[in-house]
Amino acid sequence: MKSWDTDVLVVGGGPVGLTLAIDLGQRGVRCILVDKRPKPAFLPKMERCNARTMEIFRRLGIADEVRGAGYGQDLPMDVFVIRTLQDPPIARHPYPSVNQLKAEGSLTNDGSMPLEPYQLISQYTLEPLLKGVAERTSGVSVRFGHELESFIEDEDGVTSLVRDLEGNEVSIRSKYLAGCDGGTSTVRGQLGVELRGESLLEMHQALYRAPGVYNSIPIGKGRHYHVADDKSTFLIVQDDTVHLTLHAVVDDSSEMVELFRKTVGAPVEFEMLYVGKWTQRLMLADSYSTNRVFIAGDAAHLVIPTGGLGMNTGVGDAIDLSWKLAATLAGWGGPKLLESYETERRQIGARNVNASRQAAIGRRTWRSICGPLAFEESPEGEAHRERIRELVDKEQRKSNELLGIELGYRYSGSPLIIEEEGDAPDPDSFEYTPTSWPGSRLPHVWIENGVPIQDMIDPNGYTLVNLGGDPNAGEPFARGFKRLSVPFRTLSVSSPAARKVYERDLLLLRPDMHVVWRGDEVPANAGEIAARASGNAS
Numbered sequence: 135m136k137s138w139d140t141d142v143l144v145v146g147g148g149p150v151g152l153t154l155a156i157d158l159g160q161r162g163v164r165c166i167l168v169d170k171r172p173k174p175a176f177l178p179k180m181e182r183c184n185a186r187t188m189e190i191f192r193r194l195g196i197a198d199e200v201r202g203a204g205y206g207q208d209l210p211m212d213v214f215v216i217r218t219l220q221d222p223p224i225a226r227h228p229y230p231s232v233n234q235l236k237a238e239g240s241l242t243n244d245g246s247m248p249l250e251p252y253q254l255i256s257q258y259t260l261e262p263l264l265k266g267v268a269e270r271t272s273g274v275s276v277r278f279g280h281e282l283e284s285f286i287e288d289e290d291g292v293t294s295l296v297r298d299l300e301g302n303e304v305s306i307r308s309k310y311l312a313g314c315d316g317g318t319s320t321v322r323g324q325l326g327v328e329l330r331g332e333s334l335l336e337m338h339q340a341l342y343r344a345p346g347v348y349n350s351i352p353i354g355k356g357r358h359y360h361v362a363d364d365k366s367t368f369l370i371v372q373d374d375t376v377h378l379t380l381h382a383v384v385d386d387s388s389e390m391v392e393l394f395r396k397t398v399g400a401p402v403e404f405e406m407l408y409v410g411k412w413t414q415r416l417m418l419a420d421s422y423s424t425n426r427v428f429i430a431g432d433a434a435h436l437v438i439p440t441g442g443l444g445m446n447t448g449v450g451d452a453i454d455l456s457w458k459l460a461a462t463l464a465g466w467g468g469p470k471l472l473e474s475y476e477t478e479r480r481q482i483g484a485r486n487v488n489a490s491r492q493a494a495i496g497r498r499t500w501r502s503i504c505g506p507l508a509f510e511e512s513p514e515g516e517a518h519r520e521r522i523r524e525l526v527d528k529e530q531r532k533s534n535e536l537l538g539i540e541l542g543y544r545y546s547g548s549p550l551i552i553e554e555e556g557d558a559p560d561p562d563s564f565e566y567t568p569t570s571w572p573g574s575r576l577p578h579v580w581i582e583n584g585v586p587i588q589d590m591i592d593p594n595g596y597t598l599v600n601l602g603g604d605p606n607a608g609e610p611f612a613r614g615f616k617r618l619s620v621p622f623r624t625l626s627v628s629s630p631a632a633r634k635v636y637e638r639d640l641l642l643l644r645p646d647m648h649v650v651w652r653g654d655e656v657p658a659n660a661g662e663i664a665a666r667a668s669g670n671a672s
Contacts, residue, residue: 135303135304135305136302136304136305137305137306137307138166138275138304138305138306138307139307139308140164140165140166140275140306140307141158141164141165141308141309141463142158142163142164142165142166142309142310142311142312142459142463143165143166143167143168143292143294143308143310143311143312144158144165144166144167144168144312144314145167145168145169145282145294145311145312145313145314145320145321146169146313146314146315146316146431146433147167147168147169147171147174147265147276148169148257148261148314148316148431148432148445148448149180149257149260149261149264149431149445149448149449150314150430150431150432150448150449150451151167151169151312151314151315151430151431151452152167152261152264152265152267152268153190153194153264153452153453154312154314154430154452154455154456155167155268155271155274155276156194156196156264156267156274157194157452157453157456157457158273158274158456158459158460159268159271159272159273159274160194160593161457161460161593161594162460162464163273163456163459163460163463164274165273165274166274166275166277166306166308167268167274167275167276167277168277168278168280168281168296168306169277169278169279169280170279170280170281170282171279172278172279172299173278173279174258174261174262174265174278175261176258176341176407176408177257177258177341178256178257178258178339178370178372178377178379178408179257179258179445180256180260180439180442180444181255181256181357181370181372181373181379181442182252182253182255182442182446183200183204183254183255183260183445183446184252184442184443184446184540185248185251185252185537185540185541186248186446186449186450186540186541187445187446187449187450188248188250188252188253189248189250189588189647190449190450190453192249192250192589193588193593196264197250197253199263199267200253200255200260200263201232201253201255203255203259203260203263203373204253204254204256204259204260205232205253205254205255205357205371205373205374205375206375207231207232207233207236208231208232208233209231209355209375210228210229210230210231210354210355210356210357211229211230211231211252211254212228212229212354212355212356212357213226213227213229213356213357213358213360213534214226214353214356214358214359214360215359215360215361215362215500215522215523216353216359216361216362216397217361217362217399217508217509218396218398218399218400219347219351219352219353219359219369219397219398219399219400220352220353220398220399220400221353221399222353223353223354224362224508224519224522224523225523225526225527225530226353226354226356227526227527227530227531229534232252232253235247235251235252236251239251239578240580240584243579243580243631244568244631244635245568245577245578245579245635245636246568246577247578248540248541248578249578249586249588254357254373255373256372256373256374257445259373259374265278277296279298279299280296280297280298280304281296281297281298282294282295282296282315282320283295283296283297283303283320284324285311285321285324285427287426287427290309291307291308291309291310291426292307292308292309292311292426292427293305293306293307294306294307294308294311309463310426310427310428311426311427311428312427312428312429312430312455312459313427313428313429313430314430314433314448315433316431316432316433317329317415317432317433319429319432319433321433322419322429322433325421325424325429327419327420327421327429328419328420329417329418329420329435329436330417330418330420331415331417331418331436331487332415332416332417333413333414333415334413334414334415334416334438334494335366335383335413335414336383336411336412336413336414337381337411337412337413338382338383338384338389338390338409338410338411338412339379339380339381339408339410339411339412340379340380340387340394340406340408340409340410341372341377341407341408341409342377342378342379342380342394342404342405342406342407343376343377343404343407344377344378344394344398344402344403344404345403346402346403347378347398347402347404348371348375348378349375350400350402356371357371358370358371358534359397360501360530361397362501362504362505362508362509362519363504363505363508363509364504364505364506365382365383365393366382366383366501367380367381367393367397368381369397377407380393380394380397387409387410387411390406390409414438414494415438416436416437416438416487416490416494417435417436418434418435418484418487419433419434419480419483421476421480422434422475422476422479422480422483423472423475423476428455428472428475430448430451430452430455430479431445431447431448431451431452432444432448434448434479434480435447435448435486435487436487437486437487438490438494440490440493440494440533441486441489441493441532441539443489443490443536443539443540446540447482447483447486450482450543451483453646454475454479455479457593457594457644457645457646458471458472458474458475458669459472461620461645461668461669465619466618466619466620466621466668467668467669468618468665468668468669468670468671469669469670470549470550470669470670470671471550471668471669472669473549473669474550474669477545477547477548478545481546481547482543482545485539485543485561485562486539486543488562489536489539489562489564492532492564493532493533493536495532496528496529496530496531496532496533497532497533499525499529500522500525500526500528500529500530503518503521503522503525504522535564536564537565537566538563538565539564540566541566541575541577542559542561542563542566542567542574543561543574543575544558544561544571544573544574545573545648546558546561546573548573549666549669549671550644550650550666550668550669551572551573551648551649551650551651552572552650552663552666552667553572553573554571554572554652558571559571559574561574568635570635570637570638570641570652571649571652572649572650572651572652573648573649574648574649575647575648576588576591576641576643576647576648576649577635577636579632579635579636580631581629581632582628582629587599587627587629587632588647590625590627591625591643591647592621592623593645594621594645595615595620595621595622595623595645596611596615596620596621596623596642596643596644596645596650596667596668597622597623597624597625597642597643598611598623598624598625598640598641598642598643599625599627599632599636599640599642599643600624600625600626600627600639600640601627601628601632601633601636601639601640601641602640603626603628603639604639604656605626607624607639607640607656608623608624608626610656610657610660610661611624611642611656611660611663611664612624613660613661614660614661614662614663614664614665615668617661617664618665618668618670620664620670622664636652637652638652638654639653639654639655640653640654640655640656642663642667644667650663650666650667651663
């Protein structure tokens with residue numbers, strides 16, 4: 135039997151596992167990624183990287199590469215409710231293109247906008263792209279066609295048994311194991327951890343190649359077209375605008391061919407490339423980790439696509455886990471650092487499952503009155519469409535306007551965060567209000583020469599952002615972190631805009647740009663804060 139040795143074994147080669155492997159490699163951590171598939175599948179799953187994910191990809195140096203492979207940056211992101219693509223829409227919610235958001239963001243400096251806008255990119259495009267990035271990242275070994283069969287955790291590491299496509303067994307010894315292997319996770323299953331929650335609709339999904347459809351849509355270009363029928367029919371434009379997917383509640387997969395024709399509403403040449411069933415689920419794992427084994431992404435939480443929080447939540451898991459693994463392996467991460475992964479990320483999983491539930495309820499509310507009457511050309515039909523329009527304007531926005539959920543999450547109760555007294559901002563709001571409250575993501579602000587402050591935050595250590603002008607403000611923190619051999623630097627910035635948004639003169643940031651502590655004066659216990667932030671507090 136072959137045997138391999140590495141620091142971290144990543145199981146699962148979807149976007150979450152690949153992001154974790156890339157970030158680990160960039161931090162100098164050796165890792166092996168295994169996936170039982172021979173190669174990434176051409177299947178339509180996720181189709182949008184949200185703003186926070188794109189900020190993370192920017193820090194990995196791949197945001198432009200992702201955008202170049204995805205949906206055109208000048209194309210609108212509008213959402214429609216329709217009868218067919220040929221009829222006047224019942225409702226249309228316009229959303230700006232990436233380039234429009236970039237232009238608006240370049241003129242906005244109040245922290246209310248992300249540094250990177252969203253990007254529509256199909257999972258079957260993103261996965262091979264991330265696989266290529268991982269393969270060229272030093273220290274990362276990508277092994278598709280290798281399936282995890284079992285693992286044994288001990289005090290010093292994990293021994294895993296993997297089998298390749300020819301049936302050959304490989305033993306992999308790693309210090310840690312990360313299960314990013316989806317909703318039917320082998321890792322979670324062997325840990326005996328349950329996913330708990332609810333199942334909603336069972337739907338069919340089909341993928342079509344239809345080159346002539348997008349450019350000939352007369353009612354306007356967009357990314358989502360909801361059909362006001364009694365089948366929950368939903369047409370999605372994929373990133374190249376040549377492929378489209380259709381979701382619907384039907385009895386048999388054969389119905390998806392005629393339903394596509396009916397949705398388009400005009401003669402069109404197309405090929406159905408795939409059709410299958412899937413079930414909407416809102417579920418959360420009872421636990422995210424043991425001492426040396428962790429789960430992330432769909433292995434830890436199942437979030438229905440409503441709101442686009444599934445893969446994006448998983449990327450957040452990957453980044454939180456990555457820097458903590460790297461710090462621990464480097465010797466400066468204290469014993470409470472990896473323990474905090476479950477504390478921090480499981481609450482975000484629960485929060486995002488709930489947000490997706492709210493979005494699903496909103497969509498179900500307006501869909502509950504859809505059906506044949508919405509298609510009638512009569513006064514009654516028009517009156518009914520107006521009722522649908524009114525509900526859509528209120529309820530559908532919960533699926534498409536949730537920047538607060540994407541950017542406003544906060545690690546409450548984390549052992550690494552110095553809590554404040556007072557009324558904290560609502561981390562569950564769908565509307566985003568920039569805040570530097572401890573545990574929050576640092577809001578994006580431009581400083582001198584059009585440089586974003588996020589680009590100046592050290593990804594490998596802690597940063598004290600000094601906005602108050604005291605040249606000695608960082609010294610007590612520097613001494614505290616030095617005693618623990620923890621990387622630290624002070625970033626002194628003169629920026630009235632940043633000071634207004636951040637509300638304090640001093641902010642201590644982690645490598646993932648989340649605020650540990652803030653204040654207007656250097657605290658007397660800076661050394662204790664350093665110990666706590668790095669997981670070294672007793």
